[in-house]
Amino acid sequence: MRRVTEATKRRTTAFLISSAIVGFACLAGLPPANSNSFLRVSLLEARQSAGSSPKSSVASGKQSKPNAQGENVANTKKEHAFRGRVEKVDPQTHMLTIDGENVPGWMAAMTMNYRMDNPGSVIVKPGDRIIATVYDGDFTTLHNVRVVATGSATAVIKTNDLPPISYVCSSPGEESVLEDKPGKCPISGKPMTPLRLVTVYSCLKFQSFIQENPGVCPVDKSELVPITTALYFTCKGDSGARSLQPGTCSDGSARVKTYERRPHGDHNPRHGGQFFMADDSWHHLEGTWVKPNILRVYFYNDMTQPLAITGFSANAVKSDGNGNEIGAPVPLRQGQTNDHNVLELAVPGTTLPANFALRVKFKPSDKERVFDFTFADYSKEPGPAAVANGAQASTTAAFPAGSSSASNQPSQPAASGQQSEAYVPSTIKQEAPLPTTIPELLAELGKRAQSVKTALDQGDLTGLWYPAIGAKDVALALEENHSNEVPEAKRPQLDSAVRRLTMAAWQIDAAGDLGNKEKVLPLYQDFAAAVADVESVYEAR
Amino acid sequence: MKHGRGFGRAFAPCAALVFAAALALVLGTGRTNAHTPVTSRFDYNKDVFPRLRDHCAACHVPGGAAPMSLVTYAAAMPWAESIRDELTAGRMPPWPVDPTSPAVKGGDRISPGDIDVIVVWASGGTPESYTDAKPAEVSFHGGWKLGPPDLKIPMNMEHTVGSSITEEVSDFSLSANVTDAKWVKAADLLPGNASIVRDAVISIENGPVLALWQPGAETMVAPSGAAFQLPVGAKIHLQIHYKKHFDQEQNSLSDKSTVGLYFTDPPPSGHELQAFAISPAANVPASNDSLSFGAVLPNAAQIVALRPMLDRAYRFVEIDAQTPSGATVPLLRLHGPRPQWFRRYWLQKPVKLATGSKIAVRVTPLADYSDEPMVTRKFPLQVVLDYVPL
Numbered sequence: 001m002r003r004v005t006e007a008t009k010r011r012t013t014a015f016l017i018s019s020a021i022v023g024f025a026c027l028a029g030l031p032p033a034n035s036n037s038f039l040r041v042s043l044l045e046a047r048q049s050a051g052s053s054p055k056s057s058v059a060s061g062k063q064s065k066p067n068a069q070g071e072n073v074a075n076t077k078k079e080h081a082f083r084g085r086v087e088k089v090d091p092q093t094h095m096l097t098i099d100g101e102n103v104p105g106w107m108a109a110m111t112m113n114y115r116m117d118n119p120g121s122v123i124v125k126p127g128d129r130i131i132a133t134v135y136d137g138d139f140t141t142l143h144n145v146r147v148v149a150t151g152s153a154t155a156v157i158k159t160n161d162l163p164p165i166s167y168v169c170s171s172p173g174e175e176s177v178l179e180d181k182p183g184k185c186p187i188s189g190k191p192m193t194p195l196r197l198v199t200v201y202s203c204l205k206f207q208s209f210i211q212e213n214p215g216v217c218p219v220d221k222s223e224l225v226p227i228t229t230a231l232y233f234t235c236k237g238d239s240g241a242r243s244l245q246p247g248t249c250s251d252g253s254a255r256v257k258t259y260e261r262r263p264h265g266d267h268n269p270r271h272g273g274q275f276f277m278a279d280d281s282w283h284h285l286e287g288t289w290v291k292p293n294i295l296r297v298y299f300y301n302d303m304t305q306p307l308a309i310t311g312f313s314a315n316a317v318k319s320d321g322n323g324n325e326i327g328a329p330v331p332l333r334q335g336q337t338n339d340h341n342v343l344e345l346a347v348p349g350t351t352l353p354a355n356f357a358l359r360v361k362f363k364p365s366d367k368e369r370v371f372d373f374t375f376a377d378y379s380k381e382p383g384p385a386a387v388a389n390g391a392q393a394s395t396t397a398a399f400p401a402g403s404s405s406a407s408n409q410p411s412q413p414a415a416s417g418q419q420s421e422a423y424v425p426s427t428i429k430q431e432a433p434l435p436t437t438i439p440e441l442l443a444e445l446g447k448r449a450q451s452v453k454t455a456l457d458q459g460d461l462t463g464l465w466y467p468a469i470g471a472k473d474v475a476l477a478l479e480e481n482h483s484n485e486v487p488e489a490k491r492p493q494l495d496s497a498v499r500r501l502t503m504a505a506w507q508i509d510a511a512g513d514l515g516n517k518e519k520v521l522p523l524y525q526d527f528a529a530a531v532a533d534v535e536s537v538y539e540a541r
Numbered sequence: 542m543k544h545g546r547g548f549g550r551a552f553a554p555c556a557a558l559v560f561a562a563a564l565a566l567v568l569g570t571g572r573t574n575a576h577t578p579v580t581s582r583f584d585y586n587k588d589v590f591p592r593l594r595d596h597c598a599a600c601h602v603p604g605g606a607a608p609m610s611l612v613t614y615a616a617a618m619p620w621a622e623s624i625r626d627e628l629t630a631g632r633m634p635p636w637p638v639d640p641t642s643p644a645v646k647g648g649d650r651i652s653p654g655d656i657d658v659i660v661v662w663a664s665g666g667t668p669e670s671y672t673d674a675k676p677a678e679v680s681f682h683g684g685w686k687l688g689p690p691d692l693k694i695p696m697n698m699e700h701t702v703g704s705s706i707t708e709e710v711s712d713f714s715l716s717a718n719v720t721d722a723k724w725v726k727a728a729d730l731l732p733g734n735a736s737i738v739r740d741a742v743i744s745i746e747n748g749p750v751l752a753l754w755q756p757g758a759e760t761m762v763a764p765s766g767a768a769f770q771l772p773v774g775a776k777i778h779l780q781i782h783y784k785k786h787f788d789q790e791q792n793s794l795s796d797k798s799t800v801g802l803y804f805t806d807p808p809p810s811g812h813e814l815q816a817f818a819i820s821p822a823a824n825v826p827a828s829n830d831s832l833s834f835g836a837v838l839p840n841a842a843q844i845v846a847l848r849p850m851l852d853r854a855y856r857f858v859e860i861d862a863q864t865p866s867g868a869t870v871p872l873l874r875l876h877g878p879r880p881q882w883f884r885r886y887w888l889q890k891p892v893k894l895a896t897g898s899k900i901a902v903r904v905t906p907l908a909d910y911s912d913e914p915m916v917t918r919k920f921p922l923q924v925v926l927d928y929v930p931l
Binding site for chain 1 (some may be wrong): 579619625626628629630631639640641642652653654656657660664667668669805876908909911
């Protein structure tokens, strides 16, 4: 039985991405190599507040400048006010690299190269804030460039503490593209959209509720779940004002942190089941095993929204713990629930643990995708969290911009109070320190390896990565810090075992995400053998 | 959904990477998933670049044998997922000698800590730089690895790989033009067009194999007392495997490579290096079970090198000698060897075996071949021992 593979998709995207990068570099006039700093927004780059330039100084007068074809663009094209910060000036070409703010209807906030229509008339240098006029259809020329006084930094969030800027695509089929520098989307060719990705917490079933920290959902009292969102700074009463930087709004108020859900930002199972993403990166499904012995599968899109099952077909076959199928496949039917995204199958007589291979087609002509499920117990719908200390939802709760429910909520949190706090990047987690002695490390290795086995036994394929990667870290720490305490003759064995363990752990991480038990099992055997070899080297000292 | 993590440490060398191109093309993508924010504590400039430079830049450098450079951030970042796949599957760097193996000359084994640093970076959003560290410029060094050879034997004329051909194996017969017999301690190849010469076999026509050439690999010298004899009038058989980069496929490309021979004094024994080939019984079907085969050495010998020629990738290849007294002497241990990276493994300590010693080979298949790239350069399964008769 062969499981789904991403090879075909990857083959295509590899070309597309490479082409996009090369193409973008060419468009931007980049040298072919080692030119990253030219356009790339450094992850830790400190930036001025984008909102600090005085609005009153924005150019308003129309310019009559011919474009490359000799057209008088001012007469024929709509003009826009452009603001940005100069990052680089090329003295040879007079090209400017500008970190530009969002210009509604013209271009999103982005670092780009521009030429000036009047390069000799104004002197600009890196760090200057500028204003200029731009015209529809011309994304490369800044007209009437003027340097403005550097505004006082009224916003005091340390922008270098913000999450790094990433660049994404929003067109269908490109939602999973993520780059750390600007460019064009590989399929649509549209400019990529900049945003900041951050992990925050949300109600499982009430997606509009989002807050920065873990807690309890105020609606159903369930435990909040982590999700990945885009972070923006917005202005009250101006839904169109979205900035990647903190700062001040036109009315003088501080911009407000706002979180927006992202595709693939929430892979938390909604019904206590096991959640997988199909290799098309759009369909997601959650398998549950509910009384009385019903295999119930929920389908979602990439935003974890219920997905109508029109055209879907699926069948399931029991399997043993090793993924070997037992008996004939049986088709699933539309679920007998109020949900419209459910296919299900009654499998009477099944005992726990229940193992199934689920074969799914998302349309009749589609390829068949296989997902392995192992249910150690019946799935349990998430309920109210066990709150020991009467924890309440944080007062910093926020609702995503554009959410239909946002306007119905009583408050927009995280306003000016948060603006004065240093932002702690949340995407790079601080690891808990590992123990230091050999016995402690071996105990930790054994514990994490057992967690891998338990997750595998329970069919929690998407949960394998955490203990597997953790076990790898312990093994690396053992080799790095304690290889000298192993007899010299045994060190090659240790080196070999740690290497095999490291490779297996990362491969388990990848295979587990695809719900591919057939692929995971031999990797686990490699992993377990390597763990045993590490242990035996130290135990034989 | 998940976050890259881990802790880094140090590194070692890599060889050539030509095949990674095709491999990365098949497996790789230049993007990360949208649910993968920057989580890597390792950046390219300070952490990843030095490791890629040390292990991969022999080929993955502009002008090198590999189709993509990895020595700048802009070049490497789009291939992050492929890099991760290649490293974690053990396909790259292509040096499969396991640490538990008897020591082998040359090669560049990547440490698990170095693998981890690169994979954490590739999985965790591929950040470019957290510090002021700037990667140094790395350039391709074509040239004779052992210095100018004693005899250069160029191909008679340019060979052109037409625009309709992406890959081919071509054989050339080259006159050595030696007026007196020579003893060869090493052979090397200087590609005329490094981007398309993927591997080569250099041998004396109707005689011994002088070298299995791979791009980026070190050129090894036979140990003292071991050499190949090049008779007067001998011809060199040069077999070159040409393969274009993915971005060259529509081009017509030419090559005129040169064989280089390094001479030495006649060995004291007067014997030239000899070869002993061991193959499994004919018609052994490929299966997922381990396969063992072997043969008895015809005479006492000092084993100086081994050449496993593979029909497919294997999880393990283990080669032992069983002496007449019943002792088992390990000769070579490979973990994850791939057929396209065939090479001669020179033992750091040659092994003397008595007459009647049996060579035992055990090959264990991969558990899963679904992610393995299609390989055109492979051979009937065989292990060849190079030895000096005793």
